[in-house]
Amino acid sequence: FSTALNAKTTAKKTTRLATFPDYLLLHLKKFTMREDWTPIKLDVAVDMPDTVDLSALRGLGLREGEEPLPDLQGDPPPVQLNMETVQSLTDMGFPLESAKKAVYFTQNQGLEQATNWIMEHIGDSDFADPFVPPGMNKSSSQAFTPNEEAVEMIGNMGFSRAQAVKALKATDNNVERAVDWIFSHAGEMDSAGQDSPPAPPEFRDGNGVYKLVAFISHMGSSTMVGHYVCHILRDGHWVIYNDEKVALSENPPQQLGYLYLYRRV
Structure with a gap:
């Protein structure tokens, strides 16, 4: 649904990176489902590069000639x-x-x-x-009305009204989820009820060139059984870590990994 057209249409969605972290972890989805909903492991090999340049994927915000979609006016x-x-x-x-x-x-x-x-x-x-x-319409979320019974229940647990309202707003007035939310966002509770917005998070950033420094492989043909081993690049040599066994890897199976760790250069 397009708020610009106020009608359903087709659209193209592009995902970009706002920042390039020091380390980049890539997950190859080699576990999937059969048509009968039983899990299987895909027996495929993927050539993963030693270095990769992701600079072309950096997001630069709105470009010339672009404009954000307007908020929905009226009832959706x-x-x-x-x-x-x-x-x-x-x-x-x-x-x-x-x-x-x-x-x-x-x-x-x-x-x-x-x-x-x-x-x-x-x-x-x-x-x-x-x-x-x-x-x-984003403004609709600002008109939140807390469930007073839920506020009272959370207040009986020793939390303030402002903390209860903040948690209920984040969990759509669900008491159980609100309590879990409070404990998982304890650092935000001190600011509950304050008018000043929280400071935006800070992220490290740099160029988009990465080098492969480690990968994890799953040994076994089934999703239900198997064993994980890790290869790490140390001083220019690949080293295999298999539980307590550590040795140099002559031919690391770089194309058979499950998780790949790249470090920004």
Whole structure:
């Protein structure tokens, strides 16, 4: 849905890097699902470069001739979700909000596509956060009204009203999630109720050229069994770490890794 057109349309999405960290960890998704939903390991080899230049992927914000999408004016159009697919996903044990996202972002194409979306995004930090359709007016989140019973329950645990409201706002008035949120964001609780916004996080940055310095491999043909070993580049030589066994690696299987660690040069 485009807020500029106020209608559904097709769009192209590009992901860029705002900063280049000192270290870059790349994960090759070699574990997937069969059509019958049983996990399998992909037996594939990928040629990973010794050095890689990602400078072309740096995000520079809005460019000349571009403009941000406007906020949605008025009520958003109703979101049509296939509730049978949502129910099937929750029956598998996935959170309800995650199931809604999967069905929405796969455009109601079916259970298989929705399940694949979940498997690809299960590690997202907002995986189980409340589902909010893209393009909704951001100001609507500022009109939050806390559940007073929930505020009282959290207050009985020794937290202030400002802390309770902040946690409930972050968790869509869910008491259990709000309590978990408080403990996982203890550093932010001192600023609850203050008008001054928190300082933006600082990130290290540099050029986009990286060198491979380590990789982890999974030994075994199944996702259920196997063994992990690590290769680390030390003083120009590859060294294999296999539990307590450490030795020089004559021919490191660089194309068979699962996780790759690159260091910015």
